[in-house]
Amino acid sequence: xxxxxxxxxxxxxxxxxxxxxxxxxxxxxxxxxxxxxxxxxxxxxxxxxxxxxxxxxxxxxxxxxxxxxxxxxxxxxxxxxxxxxxxxxxxxxxxxxxxxxxxxxxxxxxxxxxxxxxxxxxxxxxxxxxxxxxxxxxxxxxxxxxxxxxxxxxxxxxxxxxxxxxxxxxxxxxxxxxxxxxxxxx
Numbered sequence: 001x002x003x004x005x006x007x008x009x010x011x012x013x014x015x016x017x018x019x020x021x022x023x024x025x026x027x028x029x030x031x032x033x034x035x036x037x038x039x040x041x042x043x044x045x046x047x048x049x050x051x052x053x054x055x056x057x058x059x060x061x062x063x064x065x066x067x068x069x070x071x072x073x074x075x076x077x078x079x080x081x082x083x084x085x086x087x088x089x090x091x092x093x094x095x096x097x098x099x100x101x102x103x104x105x106x107x108x109x110x111x112x113x114x115x116x117x118x119x120x121x122x123x124x125x126x127x128x129x130x131x132x133x134x135x136x137x138x139x140x141x142x143x144x145x146x147x148x149x150x151x152x153x154x155x156x157x158x159x160x161x162x163x164x165x166x167x168x169x170x171x172x173x174x175x176x177x178x179x180x181x182x183x184x185x186x
Contacts, residue, residue, distance in 0.1 A: 003027025003041055014040055017062040026110060029154055034172035038063035039150045044107045044128065045115055052118065054127040056135035058107055061150035065172045070145050073167055082142045085162055092158045093140060099157040100132025100139045
């Protein structure tokens with residue numbers, strides 16, 4: 001997954017979009033047609049004082065339009081509906097398990113070699129090898145739809161496609177059509 005380092009303006013946009021400064025930002029993975037970051041990736045280890053702690057959620061949805069739309073879906077019970085939708089079809093469930101395994105591979109590949117060794121020495125490998133999209137352990141359940149959709153935008157999944165069908169999920173339009181798109185006007 002190619003990542004680009006955000007410039008100062010993009011970093012300010014990401015901070016506004018998240019409501020806080022991102023922790024150990026690895027880069028921007030996808031931008032909206034409006035030009036601001038839509039999906040960012042954070043490094044899988046976070047510093048807390050002098051300690052490095054596993055942080056399995058690395059894909060963050062930051063496009064204001066998509067965040068708003070998915071938040072609305074969550075308020076309307078989409079997590080429970082998504083869970084039932086996945087459980088109803090063993091093939092969909094297996095496809096999502098594959099997506100979780102892909103997320104694990106991507107997270108591990110993002111780590112520097114020295115950090116992989118440090119993780120193994122500290123006995124933290126399981127925290128990286130058994131947690132999928134959004135840090136979920138049970139690959140048959142659904143957690144944060146924002147994390148799932150961020151992952152889907154980079155690596156399409158059945159759940160992401162289902163979310164797209166549940167509501168009109170559109171990134172912010174190009175700069176010439178920005179009406180109503182917060183934080184996209186530099």
